[in-house]
Amino acid sequence: MPMTLQPSLRVEHETQRSAAACVGVHNLDPGLVALLVEHRGTARLLQSVLRVNVVDAAMRGGDELPDVAGRYQLLETGVRFIPRFPFEPGVRYRASFDPQPLGRGERADVLTLEFSLPDPIGGDPAFVTGAFPSADVLPENLLRFYVCFSSPMRRGCAESQISLIGPDGRPAHDVLYRPALELWDRSMRCLTVLLDPGRLKRWVGPNRELGPPLTMGQRYALAVGSAMVDSSGRPLQQHFSKPFVVAQAVRESVEVAHWTVLPPAANTDQPLEIMFPRPLDWALLRRAITVVGDDELPVRGRAAIAQGERRWTFTPASPWTATRPAIRVAPDLEDVCGNNLFEAFDGPLRAHRESSVERTNRTIRFELALAAHSA
Numbered sequence: 001m002p003m004t005l006q007p008s009l010r011v012e013h014e015t016q017r018s019a020a021a022c023v024g025v026h027n028l029d030p031g032l033v034a035l036l037v038e039h040r041g042t043a044r045l046l047q048s049v050l051r052v053n054v055v056d057a058a059m060r061g062g063d064e065l066p067d068v069a070g071r072y073q074l075l076e077t078g079v080r081f082i083p084r085f086p087f088e089p090g091v092r093y094r095a096s097f098d099p100q101p102l103g104r105g106e107r108a109d110v111l112t113l114e115f116s117l118p119d120p121i122g123g124d125p126a127f128v129t130g131a132f133p134s135a136d137v138l139p140e141n142l143l144r145f146y147v148c149f150s151s152p153m154r155r156g157c158a159e160s161q162i163s164l165i166g167p168d169g170r171p172a173h174d175v176l177y178r179p180a181l182e183l184w185d186r187s188m189r190c191l192t193v194l195l196d197p198g199r200l201k202r203w204v205g206p207n208r209e210l211g212p213p214l215t216m217g218q219r220y221a222l223a224v225g226s227a228m229v230d231s232s233g234r235p236l237q238q239h240f241s242k243p244f245v246v247a248q249a250v251r252e253s254v255e256v257a258h259w260t261v262l263p264p265a266a267n268t269d270q271p272l273e274i275m276f277p278r279p280l281d282w283a284l285l286r287r288a289i290t291v292v293g294d295d296e297l298p299v300r301g302r303a304a305i306a307q308g309e310r311r312w313t314f315t316p317a318s319p320w321t322a323t324r325p326a327i328r329v330a331p332d333l334e335d336v337c338g339n340n341l342f343e344a345f346d347g348p349l350r351a352h353r354e355s356s357v358e359r360t361n362r363t364i365r366f367e368l369a370l371a372a373h374s375a
Helices: 030-038 043-049 205-210 282-288
Strands: 008-013 021-026 050-054 070-074 079-083 092-097 111-116 128-132 137-139 144-149 162-165 190-194 219-224 240-247 260-262 272-275 289-292 301-306 311-316 326-329 362-365
Touching: 008 092, 008 111, 021 050, 030 070, 043 050, 043 070, 050 079, 128 219, 128 240, 144 219, 282 289, 282 301, 289 311
Parallel strands: 137 240
Antiparallel strands: 008 021, 021 079, 050 092, 070 079, 092 111, 128 144, 144 190, 162 219, 219 240, 260 272, 272 311, 289 326, 301 311, 326 362
């Protein structure tokens, strides 16, 4: 007789290419898997079946803590929980799989697992690889910074270690927005730092009382203290500072018509180049512009951003062959002030704002240049 495998709950990697840990339940019987498939669109039900919590020694039961946020992936013989943010080394978690909400409580056991990821050993401490916007002159109504690190970081230090140094050389108060949950990307290598939106938006209370966070003509610096710690608990190699001068505010929507497109030559692998009249948002720019061919499918290649986020280039994986390729621009693309393709971030309040405008991709058609032939 073939051996029947018992259901198992274990920590694993999401994919072979990713070091991010997740929690998987395997070897479930086909009937239970069918129920999971049937309820795959009900996130709340799946959350009650496979739960992951932080185990706090100060509390009597880890179940009293909120569930770790994440998404669910159905497998051939089970289900996988992928956390929204990576599990932090040294933190103790409890995972539980209880099929009772699916109506199978009498026929399947409840599985539980407590785990903690080890701190990585070896390697150099993390350091700041860059901060964006990268320009040395930034507008008065700047909305956000992105701070990038060389390796995954640990939450909880941003409020005390990241500050904006004012013209007097001291930290400026009440200029940065301090969310309850730090705004890390999934890799824990990039942190979004917002300036206070209430002080940026004109005609609202904080702006009326305190004015904008930055003052035109003054010098500031975004500072990252060396006590920021990486995922292994080690402080940064050194502190980081990005000085800049404040220029006039920008309160106009992003006009695609004002971009300069420099097309490549046909049958070459020359890059397509787009120049912007003002800096665009670094993070959004990395994913908001794509190139499609005559078949409307994305062209494979590599994009790069340069010149203070005012230049975007795309180098194809193979020579250009399309008759009339096109540039697709996602509707959520913004500049560094939060102005998008349709309106300014803090444009004048209007009784009948054009909220019904369909926000779809913008398309820019371009023709390939003739390739130069050598004699």
